[in-house]
Amino acid sequence: MWGKLLGAGFGFLFGKWLGAILGCYLGHLFDKSLKQDFDKAGGFQGFFSGDDLNERQALFFSSCFAVMGHIAKSNGRVSEVHIQAASAFMDEMALHGDDRREAQSAFNAGKQADFSIKESVHDFKEAFARRYDLLQLFLEIQIQMAFSDGHLSAKELELLKLVSKYLGIGGKHFNFVLKRYQAEFKFRQQRAQWQSQQSNRQSNQSENRGYKQSYQNKVAPEPEVSRIHALAVLGLEQGASEKEIKRAYRKLMAQHHPDKLVSQGLPEHMMEVAKAKSQSIQAAYEALKK
Structure with a gap:
């Protein structure tokens, strides 16, 4: 923004309106380059200390699993499919020992009757308000949990819409995600x-030496x-x-x-x-x- 304003100002001094247009364009290129460098450096996160970053990561971790547990319990009981999905998710993250127990504890907390999804997501949004990509990833993870059995129930869809709303993600973009x-x-x-x-086709072909090599290597x-x-x-x-x-x-x-x-x-x-x-x-x- 400042690059365009300063570029237009200096351009006008030296070349009137034509100079202002050229200066604004050059300023736009400067702003774009500066933003890319800023993002590569971690954006505003670069101003936070290691402790602040650890606290945010811990909040993302606990909030994510707590809301997952709440969504899994939305139909009255946590199905075996949802439990397997949560375990598979923990396996994908290579969670073991204390880390896995913390994830399970947060997941179980989200299943409790007194769990407030509004408060949990609100606290998460407050911590990551400037990180839209993380807000969207959080929503995608919740959709993944709700969709673990291949379909969405009406209650799960209702909760996902609430999560999206509390994150500040509009209905149109929620439908897109x-x-x-x-x-x-x-x-x-x-x-x-x-x-x-x-894989099965190639395995069967390799076992039968009567096939021609060209047919063995053929991939549908x-x-x-x-x-x-x-x-x-x-x-x-x-x-x-x-x-x-x-x-x-x-x-x-x-x-x-x-x-x-x-x-x-x-x-x-x-x-x-x-x-x-x-x-x-x-x-x-x-x-x-x-």
């Missing part, structure tokens, strides 16, 4: 099934429906241009960059979550490039 995750869920399922089929193309799901993972619809696909891909990769999110307050244990999401985005983009 929800739709993206549903597409990501289906995309992962489809790719896992296709990869399993290819991915089904066309992958393109539909891949576009949806990037938040796009059929007919999206190559330029739109690249823009969406770069934006989502920037939002889910693990190192950047950790520098902003994401617990290091949760870096694997951000990596998994980045990998899904990357896989969807690669599928669209073929």
